[in-house]
Amino acid sequence: MNQWEVVIGLETHAQLATVSKIFSGASTAFGADANTQACAVDLALPGVLPVLNKKAVDCAIRFGLAIGAKVAPKSVFARKNYFYPDLPKGYQISQFELPVVVGGQISFPVGSGEKAYEKQVKLTRAHLEEDAGKSLHEDFQGQSGIDLNRAGTPLLEIVTEPDMRSSDEAVAYARTLHALVRWIGICDGNMQEGSFRCDANVSVRRPGQPFGTRREIKNLNSFRFLKEAIDYEVQWQINEIEEGRAIQQATVLFDPDTGETRTMRTKEDAHDYRYFPDPDLLPLVIGADWIARVQGELPELPAQKRERFINELGLSAYDASTLTASQEIADYFESTVAVAGKASAKPCANWVMVDLAARLNKEGLEIAASPVSAAQLGGLIARIADTTISNNIAKKVFEALWTGEGASADEIIEKQGLKQITDTGAIEKLVDEVLAANPGNVAEFRAGKEKAFNALVGQVMKAAKGKANPQQVNDLLRQKLAG
Amino acid sequence: MSLTLEQVQRIAHLARVEVSESEALATQGQLNGIFELIEQMQAVDTRGVEPMAHAQDLSQRLRDDAVTEADRRAAYQSVAPETEAGLYLVPKVIE
Amino acid sequence: MIHSSLKALSAALASRQISSVELSTLFLDRIDRLNPEINAFVTVDREKTLAMARAADARIAAGNAGPLTGIPIAQKDIFCAEGWLTTCGSRMLSNFVSPYDATVIRKMHAEAGMVSLGKTNMDEFAMGSSNETSYFGSVKNPWDRSRVPGGSSGGSAAAIAARMAPAATGTDTGGSIRQPAGLCNLTGLKPTYGVVSRYGMIAFASSLDQGGPMAGSAEDCALLLNTMVGFDERDSTSLDRPAEDYARDLDKPLAGLRIGLPKEFFGEGCDAKVMAAVQSAIDEYRKLGATIVDVSLPNSHLSVPAYYVIAPAEASSNLSRFDGVRYGYRAPEYGNLDDMYAKTRAQGFGGEVKRRILIGTYVLSHGYYDAYYLQAQRIRRLIANDFVEAFKTCDVILGPTSPSTAFKLGEKSADPVQMYLSDIYTIAVNLAGLPGMSLPCGFVDGLPVGMQLIGNYFDEARLLNVAHRYQQVCDWHLRRPDGID
Numbered sequence A: 001m002n003q004w005e006v007v008i009g010l011e012t013h014a015q016l017a018t019v020s021k022i023f024s025g026a027s028t029a030f031g032a033d034a035n036t037q038a039c040a041v042d043l044a045l046p047g048v049l050p051v052l053n054k055k056a057v058d059c060a061i062r063f064g065l066a067i068g069a070k071v072a073p074k075s076v077f078a079r080k081n082y083f084y085p086d087l088p089k090g091y092q093i094s095q096f097e098l099p100v101v102v103g104g105q106i107s108f109p110v111g112s113g114e115k116a117y118e119k120q121v122k123l124t125r126a127h128l129e130e131d132a133g134k135s136l137h138e139d140f141q142g143q144s145g146i147d148l149n150r151a152g153t154p155l156l157e158i159v160t161e162p163d164m165r166s167s168d169e170a171v172a173y174a175r176t177l178h179a180l181v182r183w184i185g186i187c188d189g190n191m192q193e194g195s196f197r198c199d200a201n202v203s204v205r206r207p208g209q210p211f212g213t214r215r216e217i218k219n220l221n222s223f224r225f226l227k228e229a230i231d232y233e234v235q236w237q238i239n240e241i242e243e244g245r246a247i248q249q250a251t252v253l254f255d256p257d258t259g260e261t262r263t264m265r266t267k268e269d270a271h272d273y274r275y276f277p278d279p280d281l282l283p284l285v286i287g288a289d290w291i292a293r294v295q296g297e298l299p300e301l302p303a304q305k306r307e308r309f310i311n312e313l314g315l316s317a318y319d320a321s322t323l324t325a326s327q328e329i330a331d332y333f334e335s336t337v338a339v340a341g342k343a344s345a346k347p348c349a350n351w352v353m354v355d356l357a358a359r360l361n362k363e364g365l366e367i368a369a370s371p372v373s374a375a376q377l378g379g380l381i382a383r384i385a386d387t388t389i390s391n392n393i394a395k396k397v398f399e400a401l402w403t404g405e406g407a408s409a410d411e412i413i414e415k416q417g418l419k420q421i422t423d424t425g426a427i428e429k430l431v432d433e434v435l436a437a438n439p440g441n442v443a444e445f446r447a448g449k450e451k452a453f454n455a456l457v458g459q460v461m462k463a464a465k466g467k468a469n470p471q472q473v474n475d476l477l478r479q480k481l482a483g
Numbered sequence B: 001m002s003l004t005l006e007q008v009q010r011i012a013h014l015a016r017v018e019v020s021e022s023e024a025l026a027t028q029g030q031l032n033g034i035f036e037l038i039e040q041m042q043a044v045d046t047r048g049v050e051p052m053a054h055a056q057d058l059s060q061r062l063r064d065d066a067v068t069e070a071d072r073r074a075a076y077q078s079v080a081p082e083t084e085a086g087l088y089l090v091p092k093v094i095e
Numbered sequence C: 001m002i003h004s005s006l007k008a009l010s011a012a013l014a015s016r017q018i019s020s021v022e023l024s025t026l027f028l029d030r031i032d033r034l035n036p037e038i039n040a041f042v043t044v045d046r047e048k049t050l051a052m053a054r055a056a057d058a059r060i061a062a063g064n065a066g067p068l069t070g071i072p073i074a075q076k077d078i079f080c081a082e083g084w085l086t087t088c089g090s091r092m093l094s095n096f097v098s099p100y101d102a103t104v105i106r107k108m109h110a111e112a113g114m115v116s117l118g119k120t121n122m123d124e125f126a127m128g129s130s131n132e133t134s135y136f137g138s139v140k141n142p143w144d145r146s147r148v149p150g151g152s153s154g155g156s157a158a159a160i161a162a163r164m165a166p167a168a169t170g171t172d173t174g175g176s177i178r179q180p181a182g183l184c185n186l187t188g189l190k191p192t193y194g195v196v197s198r199y200g201m202i203a204f205a206s207s208l209d210q211g212g213p214m215a216g217s218a219e220d221c222a223l224l225l226n227t228m229v230g231f232d233e234r235d236s237t238s239l240d241r242p243a244e245d246y247a248r249d250l251d252k253p254l255a256g257l258r259i260g261l262p263k264e265f266f267g268e269g270c271d272a273k274v275m276a277a278v279q280s281a282i283d284e285y286r287k288l289g290a291t292i293v294d295v296s297l298p299n300s301h302l303s304v305p306a307y308y309v310i311a312p313a314e315a316s317s318n319l320s321r322f323d324g325v326r327y328g329y330r331a332p333e334y335g336n337l338d339d340m341y342a343k344t345r346a347q348g349f350g351g352e353v354k355r356r357i358l359i360g361t362y363v364l365s366h367g368y369y370d371a372y373y374l375q376a377q378r379i380r381r382l383i384a385n386d387f388v389e390a391f392k393t394c395d396v397i398l399g400p401t402s403p404s405t406a407f408k409l410g411e412k413s414a415d416p417v418q419m420y421l422s423d424i425y426t427i428a429v430n431l432a433g434l435p436g437m438s439l440p441c442g443f444v445d446g447l448p449v450g451m452q453l454i455g456n457y458f459d460e461a462r463l464l465n466v467a468h469r470y471q472q473v474c475d476w477h478l479r480r481p482d483g484i485d
């Protein structure tokens, strides 16, 4: 038997959307000059002490509620002790035995089309902790430079059970989590700036066997790297085992240039972190009133919205997922439907996911910056629904809205005379003219060439400047040719 | 119980304190004397006793999320062993 | 003037009998003369001191002086003071000029208008009971210069005993205010944990450390305590309580006061002559109308073992920041990063500090945490509960501060365990977080004896009252060592 099962658990560090650090009043703004945002507390000057940022706790509670987890009434900050130059105190303040969020789960679709399936990943915990600084390795006479601006930035470390069975599942989970933390406003999700980083615990086993030894791939800051790193690591582990070597537990780094993982040289003795409760910080107590307040502030969550899109609007699971990828997309879609009408939900979905998305993509714009507003798009789709215009004309109107040629679809249709011709008499006249002018096509059609029919349709539409109702054109042509 | 020389060396490494062979030997003797004292605790039955991590039974106070600290890099780095371009310099960090 | 109480000095300043510059100069001159032998001060900066004194005089002249404006004071070198060398008695910080003020320093300087005379010597990182672990050399006890002043606030104690300062700050993690106060014939108070901010006070064991006043009398301690306390938003363990005047009850009669004597403090292990001095103080309290009751602290014999797990555990972590990267000492020669750490810390820390770092590292390490650290925390709870029980039947607890008078320099430094046992009566108070104080109660062979008073949480005013009434009927605290005038 030559089959291997992949087992993956993810630990994600989401930087929380606070203006100040988790234990100090220094700014968390990105991109400042080195060490200009490292205050006495962040630098661990002798004698300084930490005081907890309330907003960071708010964010943790939000997350806990959003994933149906238990928000711990009492959680404890512990010190994780190890020496590293980007860790000024010689310990990281984190949560160990009693984290603020326990349990919960995240569901998401994996794949598309026929092979799509729903996956559920259980979360072990999520805990608050501080980020470390940065070591810069460019050459300072053979030394490293340390920037502590990031030290003390609030993080929520979100840990899953080893529930994922492929890199695709891991990426789908990570994307869903990424969307969720942005959705509930606790993390800006900026992966280039390191606001959302994944560590992947990867092992392989024969189905039915106990878990294999895992290796942890650190700090994957793009979904592509996450997939590539896992795929490489899985193949590496399988090769090792098949060649008779046992996997050693290790922390590894992924090199995007080579596409390979390699063991980290530091942290060999780091497994003895000597965790103990931080004597400078008292237990974090979260009362029912606080939880209720945060609950009241939570928006409708993507999973709830997705269900609603499927059940109330009749969208497919795939469409519903795409449209709930971010709060901005969902808001745009819902505003479009509000104008176009629920009956047009499916065309609204298509317009947002296909036409609008393509146009935005071409210009490199976010949906929030779309020149065509949701109300404008909704107005346009309403005119398709009531057959004022055809789909083809609608594309013209859309382009006109994009370039600002009018304030609404109606205005553009009116001004540019794009209203669809639905008068049977008028269309019949055009059909007769085209049949008379194209005897060759007529003959070909009669000889069995279906293609010739399309050419005739095209001629009629051309003569109508695209405004004739295509269905009527079709019907009339068939009638006449049959007659 | 008593600590072996290897244990002394291991904890010295964990604590990043260089100890020579002879220092480790002397330290071993002293630590074992201290642990003899500490071992008195082991005779006490503490089942059901809540560990006491703080001198007060209170909960953590929280601060509002506001930036209160200004840039004082020049002052802070004036006491640093080695800096360049606003960075603290250390022997090459190898990951 | 140099022997005057803070109250008298305050009155002299207020009436312009003397200026703060004159008063400070008086003490600075004494430091110049006496410190070379006593070694109580690590740093003195006449210019800085006089600048503060001039500012204080201006404040007095402008009529917005507080009760201690212009009063000179010595600061234990564990408190960060902006622009001052702040060494914590260690080579590790021998070049560290603090870029910021501890909250206690800020309160004394900016709010109270007090004048710092300098930074006092101490056991390295407050780890010691004799001041012999200081990188800057041991401090001599002004009562007998072949003896230790106690520690870790030994420099502060010797500075006051030799009247190089009228008062000083100290910190107390396991007795470091009370024991040197006892050995140098001073009055010193360790407040309830959380009453004095720890911000800027270099951490030894965070859950035990507490700053407090050391002075010539309970009354002086009360005045100093008034300037030191207060809620600090920069310290999560600082307590937000209404302000109180710690001098308010000083003169309250002691009739009806119940003084508890823990039988564990009056057994073997204490010098008989020390015990006799404490006994006569108890007799004095009877005369003052107090009732003496027997109490028990059955787990107190476990306080030294539990302390030598908890304090080193916290210290091992607190002292990890001293790594030669951002401030302080860095070894002159090293290879790679780990070698830089290991050499910097081997050279920057002294023997006792390294010993405690190793103990702490060990008790927190994998496989030992439960047996040592967690067990010590459970015993800590038992010890704290003992006090809760005891205070059901008494108002204050009384006993000796230390089992003996000041010992000879070098006498215990080779044997850590013997040294640790010199804090046997003081440590339980820190574990419980209670207020405690030491005050003079007699002499044995020319050396001072201290007695300890322990109060319930937030009962500092009562402790000061109990001490003050005693100091109204005896003169132990007014005695001066020979050769100090």
Ligand SMILES: [Mg+2]
Binding pocket: A011, A157, A199
């Ligand atoms: Mg992790």
Ligand SMILES: [Zn+2]
Binding pocket: A013, A129, A157
């Ligand atoms: Zn983490």
